[in-house]
Amino acid sequence: MIGRDRAEKILDTALSALERAGADEAQVTLSVNDSGLTRFANNYIHQNVHETDSSISLFAALGSRLATSSTNQLDRAGIIAAAKQVVAIAGESAEDPEYPGLVSSPPAQDTSNGFDAKTSRMTPGGRARIVARATKRSIRKGTSASGKVNSGGSEIAIANSAGTVQYCMRSGFGASCTAMIDGAAGSEDWSGTAVGTFKSQLGKFGAQAVRTALKARKPKSVAPGEWTVILSPRAVADMLRFLAHLGFNAQAHIEGRSCLAGRLGTRVVGENITLRDDGLAPEGLPLPFDFEGVARRPLTLIDKGVARELPHSTRTAKKMNAESTGHSFGPASPTGGMPMHLVLEPGEQKLEDMIASVDRGLYVSRFWYTNVAEPTAAVITGMTRDGLFLITRGKLRRAACNMRFTQSVLEALNNVEAVGSELVGVGGDWGAGQTRCPALRIASFRFTGSTGF
């Protein structure tokens, strides 16, 4: 970690170099990463790594001829060479008549409460001791545990020739464990900005995975078809991320490639669904500005079933007569803005009550290898993994063999019969934001294939 002052000096050096090289407009994005990851499998640590890197991404505009360049050679000579190179490339590029120009943005909200120094400095020994809690438990219970514990800090700073200067520090902690026995598996996955968030849970690391694995033994085949399901927050998060990708990309709306193109302001899912994007919430791995330096604004994507707001970059905002919402991937990015911090509004039912309300159905712990099967209707396909359980007469009775689902996300969110009361943070290990969502009870969820395990 280099701190704000050092970061701003690098930004100044690079901006000056771009201007001297002849850029009419320029932007510099600095990324600093200092992170470690301890990985375990078969109940012991088998990979253990640490990385320190700093890099800059340079953007240059000569009129409306654009180019970007990145380098991790941050001495003066390296920066000047990269600046000259990107300006030269821009000079050889063709005009982009839709380039909206760089904007001046006021400082974004301070999200320094998303940084925890202790987490950013966590040692390999500290991570190993957390791993040991899971592996010792796993050995005692006769399972085989695998997973990882990661920790680290990062800095992102942006400055442009329009006067924008932004800086934020972030820390990240993640711990995941998969326990396996007799071909059955269970897993758990935590992530957040600070290891302290999980202080009361660290002693139980791996316990949920082991319990689920033991319960998931001797699964019974069940027939594919339409089932009532209780999706865990991890499974719900998987669906929501695909909905964000397929439905809430403003560039795709402009081009008619979105499953929600032309449907803003109309009801697209059930009235019990309200979906927001909040990149400022401290518990959701905040990132207070985008990669144009524009302050990120919380959005209501779906309000009681009605599609409402789109995340915008400066480019898509100009085309749709809107304002940037701070969701860009950079001034030269052809990709429209994307929501990266999804929050599905919780309901009132506890998970136990949701399960108790199902006469015959399936509890899904997790989806795996999900992909788009048909984008126009937001149909996705994937597998269940790490614990699929048959529910009969309100109780989790026994494990079921894993199944393949092929299901429209929009249809699924139109068939939600109950929304869980507990928000759980899912994902976000690799710099992306976290999705926070509750469990859902969904009717007529379509499974299209089965396995023998």
Place this chain on the structure above:
Amino acid sequence: MQEILKAALDAAGAAGASFAEARFVQRKSEVHEVKNGKPARAALSADRGLGVRVIVDGCWGFAAISDVTRTATAVKTAKLAVKIARASGLAPSGEPVALAPGNPGHGEYRTPIERDPFKVHIEDKLGLLLEAEKLLQGPELGVTQAFMTLVRKSTWFANSEGTSFDQEITESGAGLAATAVRDGEFQVRSYPNSFRGNFATAGFEYVEGLELAANAERVSAEARQLLDAPQLPPGRRDVILDGGQLALQVHESIGHPIELDRVYGTEAAFAGTSFLTTEKLEGFRYGSEHVNVVADATVPLGLGTFGFDDEGTPAGCVDIIRGGEFKGYISDRESAARLGVESSGAARAMSWNCIPIVRMTNINLLPGNWKFEDLLADTDGGVYMATNRSWSIDDRRLNFQFGTEAAWEIRGGRLGRMYKNPTYTGITPEFWNSCDAVCSRDYWSMWGTPNCGKGQPGQSAHVGHGTAPARFRGVQVGVVK
């Protein structure tokens, strides 16, 4: 460079490492994209850094740093790697790490190229893309795109056993995509493959040889035709897969299951395991007699072609499936030692900041004897499916489902009615045992996959697959309603 590598190895040894390797990697890339008649992206990137991997008391440690201007930094990084390895011993430990024999000595390798892609003028690159992309444009073509990706990765490697190599890999690739849009529906056709085209270890001559412009109007017309096409109905059909789709089928249902680290559970929590447990090593019938597969890191143009893997093992070609029978895994030195064999030379790291893990090289389905025209004539009532659109497979690599951009009914030895949104699903060994014909070498080509994800922290590998169109009997198609 040798001075920095030596400093790192010496420091690791002095700090207590029984084994050490140091790898300095320098990468650069250039990406161009043209969209709807305008340049949409011109992006260069470059990075470099040093990674040091050590074994201390039977445990691994790895540290990497980008700031490697001084030998003192290399020494510090090596000491951190040793500290990390010692920390690995704080948790219950497994068997001490053992490695299959190494390959002491020095080697050099450079991708053979005719035209250095980084010396071609930007205007020429953009001109090639703009010309082809213009030919994609037309009524209902909402988005038309042309892509070019150029990569160079230089590696300097040395380990404490006396193995060292210098290597320079050059990759070139390009492609087209046409998206037809009408009334809330859109359909995409791509050339020569989806997701930004095709890629090879080659120079700019590869991009020129793709003949993007010559294929643009067909691609564009097919995208429009898909809007009017019916959906592929569900049922069991005989299916011919084109080379591009078959490449991803090989990748997901052969390439990943044969990774020996997955078999041993070291990827269980993330990428998953494999159904291909070691008792299947001899005698398991993976596919029909027509299925012959090798892992070949030496084949020209393969995106997984190199001189040395990232443990210094020279590139080679190993049998994976012969006559349908499973013959061998791909491995690194650690997993190979556990099985009691030599490394297959498949230890690959994305860059300086990543450890080498078992990755595909070029997993190739060897050609058969069929002419494509004869195969069509022999498959009346079947379906020809082309160009991958979607993929998914379970964590043991058994239950898969794929979607392609387009399909055609096969009638009277010709491609007939077109279908949109085609999908098919199956179980890996059942599917490969249903293969009864593979086209000949005349139809066989290399397909590059530049985005194979695995490992934590995540690594994206560049791998290749040689395939020719092949036929599979009685496949479940039309999964999407």
